[in-house]
Amino acid sequence: MATGSVNAKSQKIHARVSHEIIANVELAKNEGESTSQFVVTALQGEIKRRQREKTKPDESKG
Numbered sequence: 001m002a003t004g005s006v007n008a009k010s011q012k013i014h015a016r017v018s019h020e021i022i023a024n025v026e027l028a029k030n031e032g033e034s035t036s037q038f039v040v041t042a043l044q045g046e047i048k049r050r051q052r053e054k055t056k057p058d059e060s061k062g
Contacts, residue, residue, distance in 0.1 A: 005012035
């Protein structure tokens with residue numbers, strides 16, 4: 001049995017989020033989607049966006 005916040009497949013994270021953001025999450029979630037699923041999907045999207053941003057050539061140069 002797993003104990004604590006880390007097991008073989010995942011790790012729990014805790015974050016304090018404003019009421020406004022939580023309300024918007026609830027409005028944006030798909031039917032049957034858990035908050036956890038929504039957050040994981042959002043994190044994956046943000047990671048990909050930032051990785052693309054880092055590899056994009058600097059367009060301000062020449």
